[in-house]
Structures are given as C-alpha cells and as structure tokens.
Amino acid sequence: MKFTPTAATAVLAFCSGAFAAPPSESKTEYHTTMSTSTMMYGTKTAESMAKPTMTGASDALAKLGLSKTQQIFLSDTRVDAINNVLKDDKDFVFNFFDAQTGGPGKGGEVVPANRKTFPALTNTNIGGAVGFLGPCGFNTPHVHPRATEFLFLFEGEIMSEMVPENGVVDANGKRRDIRNKLEKFDSTVYFQGSIHSQFNTGCGNATFFAALSSEDFGVGQAADELFSLDDDTIAAVFGNNIDGARVDELRGFIPESVALGVEQCLKKCNIPKRK
Ligand SMILES: *[C@@H]1O[C@H](CO)[C@@H](O)[C@H](O)[C@H]1NC(C)=O
Numbered sequence: 001m002k003f004t005p006t007a008a009t010a011v012l013a014f015c016s017g018a019f020a021a022p023p024s025e026s027k028t029e030y031h032t033t034m035s036t037s038t039m040m041y042g043t044k045t046a047e048s049m050a051k052p053t054m055t056g057a058s059d060a061l062a063k064l065g066l067s068k069t070q071q072i073f074l075s076d077t078r079v080d081a082i083n084n085v086l087k088d089d090k091d092f093v094f095n096f097f098d099a100q101t102g103g104p105g106k107g108g109e110v111v112p113a114n115r116k117t118f119p120a121l122t123n124t125n126i127g128g129a130v131g132f133l134g135p136c137g138f139n140t141p142h143v144h145p146r147a148t149e150f151l152f153l154f155e156g157e158i159m160s161e162m163v164p165e166n167g168v169v170d171a172n173g174k175r176r177d178i179r180n181k182l183e184k185f186d187s188t189v190y191f192q193g194s195i196h197s198q199f200n201t202g203c204g205n206a207t208f209f210a211a212l213s214s215e216d217f218g219v220g221q222a223a224d225e226l227f228s229l230d231d232d233t234i235a236a237v238f239g240n241n242i243d244g245a246r247v248d249e250l251r252g253f254i255p256e257s258v259a260l261g262v263e264q265c266l267k268k269c270n271i272p273k274r275k
Contacts, residue, residue, distance in 0.1 A: 061074060067116075067119065068085050068119035068122075069115050069119045069122050072086075072119060072122040072123065073123075078123070081122075081123075086119070086120055091119070091120055094113050094117070094118040094120075096111045096113065096130035097130075099111045099113075099117065100132065107133060107134055107137030107138050107139075107262070108131065108132045108133040108134045108137035109131075109132050110129050110130070110131045110132075110139055111130050111131075111132070112129045112217075112219075113128045113129065114127045114216055114217060115127070115216055121215040124215055125213065125215060126211065126212065126213065127147065127211075127212040127213075127214055127215045127216070127217050128210060128212060129210045129212065129217075130207065130209050130210070131198060131207065131208045131210065132205070133158065133198065133200040133205065133206040133207070133208075134200070134205060135200065135202065135203045135204060135265070135266075135271055136200060136201075136203075136262050136265035136266050136269060136271065137199075137200040137206065138197070138199045138200070138262055139197055139198040139199070140197055140223065141161070141195050141196065141221070141222040142195070142196065142197065142219050142221045142222055143193055143194065143195055143196075143219070143220045143222060144190070144192060144193075144212060144214075144217045144219060144220075145193065145218045145220060146192070146214040146216060146217055146218050147192055147212040147213045147217035148189065148190065148191055148212070149189065149190040149196075149210045149212050149213075149217075150187065150188075150212075151182075151187060151188050151189070151190065151198070151208050151209070151210045152185075152187040152208060152209050152211075153182045153184060153186050153206065153207070154184065154185065154207055154208065154209065155184060155205055155206060155207035155208075156184065156200060156202050156204050156205055156206030156207060157181065157184070157200070157201055157202045158181075158198045158199060158200050158201065158202075158208070159179065159180075159181055159198070159199045160179070160180045160182050160188050160196070160197075160198055161177055161179050161180075161196060161197050162177075162178045162188075162195070162196040163175065163176070163178070163194060163195045163196070164176070164191050164194045165194065181201070199262075200265075201265060202269075203268065203269035203270075203271075227250070227251045231245070231247040231248070234247045234250070
C-alpha cells in the first residue's frame with residue numbers, strides 16, 4: 001500500500017478516534033471482549049477442546065506404521081497428543097536399567113532417554129541418559145551437538161574432563177582441559193559442543209545421570225569422528241608430519257593409547273584384561 005495523504009488521514013483518524021474514545025465507551029468494549037472470550041473458553045470450547053481434533057486419527061496414524069513420536073508431532077496440541085497417543089500411564093515411565101542393550105563397549109553402557117526411546121519427551125526440549133560404568137569403564141571423549149549436559153554422580157567415582165572451545169586457556173596460554181575427580185553426589189556441567197569424557201577410576205561401579213537440554217541431544221565420539229576424515233586431511237591436521245599412508249596406523253594406535261589408562265586401572269583393581 002502506498003502511503004498517500006488519504007491513507008495518512010485514515011491512520012490519523014483511527015488513532016485519534018482510539019485515543020479520544022471516552023472512558024465509558026472503551027470500558028464497554030473491554031467488557032464485551034471479556035465476556036466473549038469467557039464464553040469461548042468457559043462454555044463452547046471447554047467441551048470441544050477436550051475432544052481429540054480428529055477422533056480415531058491416532059489409530060489411523062498407528063496403522064500407517066507411524067511411531068508414537070511421529071504421531072505426537074502430527075497432533076494439533078499437547079492435549080491431543082496426551083489424549084490420543086500417550087494414552088497409557090506407563091507411556092510416562094522410562095526404566096534406564098531395563099533399557100540397557102549390553103552396549104557396544106566392554107566398560108559399560110550409556111543409556112539414552114531421547115524422544116525416540118522415550119516418546120513422552122517429544123516437544124519438551126529435555127532429555128537424559130544414565131551411564132553404567134563398570135570398574136575402570138571409560139566413556140570416551142564425545143560431544144553432544146544439540147545439548148548442554150548436567151551430570152550427577154550417584155554411585156562410585158569418575159575422572160571428568162571437558163575441553164570447551166577455542167580461546168579457553170590456562171595461565172600459560174595453553175588450551176584448558178577442565179579435569180575433576182567426582183565422587184558420589186558430585187555434579188558437573190558440560191557445555192553444548194564441548195569435548196568431554198568420564199573415566200571410572202574406581203574398582204566398583206560408577207553410575208551417573210545426565211540431564212540434557214534437548215530431547216534429541218545426539219552424541220559424537222570425538223576420535224572416531226576426526227579419524228573418519230580423509231587420510232590426507234588427517235595428515236594435514238598433524239601438520240603433514242605424518243604420511244597419509246601412516247594414518248591407518250595411527251587409527252589403530254588411538255584405541256591402544258586409551259587402553260593404556262584403562263590397563264593401569266585394571267591392574268590396580270586386579271581385573272584380568274578382557275578381550
Ligand atoms: C555393577 O553393575 C553391574 C551391571 O549393571 C551389576 O550386574 C553389578 O551387580 C553391579 N555391582 C555392584 C557391586 O553393584
């Protein structure tokens with residue numbers, strides 16, 4: 001719309017009309033508006049809002065093979081999602097112990113509660129995980145691409161490390177590695193995107209809960225990710241001090257260097273080395 005003198009006059013007329021309206025008149029308008037909305041929420045919508053938008057819609061969606069998470073995303077409101085998709089009270093319970101799969105690692109397992117494993121988290125913006133670390137278990141350095149983590153240790157002891165980001169340095173200007181020995185009931189925070197790890201330095205179990213600021217926090221193991229890059233890229237990362245052909249050798253070397261620390265712990269705890 002062009003700002004013509006006519007339009008300007010209309011705007012001015014509207015404004016002056018609004019501001020010049022007598023108090024009694026605006027009061028009447030206010031009451032009218034109020035009673036209308038009260039009527040909407042108090043009577044008409046109280047019944048219709050409680051009803052699912054489409055009766056049987058979630059059954060149809062389930063028949064299509066959609067997961068509960070997908071059905072919740074397709075719900076008009078949270079009310080509809082609870083009424084149609086999260087129908088069982090048990091939909092609101094997640095057992096971390098039962099959700100263990102045996103894990104890929106020998107040192108324990110970190111069990112995630114995200115919107116896929118626990119659909120009730122969908123659209124809540126929070127998630128969680130429980131780390132079951134056996135004696136000398138090591139949750140290797142990793143990042144969460146979409147979440148900050150608040151870790152609480154409720155059993156055992158761990159050595160916690162975090163490298164936050166470029167520019168975080170110690171008094172000597174060296175990149176800072178924030179290391180802390182955590183004991184039962186200690187907690188710590190890992191910033192979103194930071195590289196962090198937990199190593200169970202004890203001969204008993206270490207168990208922690210991690211609250212995460214995303215229902216889809218995601219995990220990336222730092223060494224695996226870095227060494228998935230092209231050989232020449234990795235050679236360049238190391239200042240071309242190593243040949244591209246030696247990168248494979250280096251890939252094999254990394255788990256060994258991690259295992260060295262674990263090995264010392266195994267010796268201390270008199271645990272025979274597992275293959
Ligand atoms: C340590 O954890 C494992 C696996 O969850 C469990 O079977 C074992 O009973 C735990 N040991 C102790 C002493 O709690």
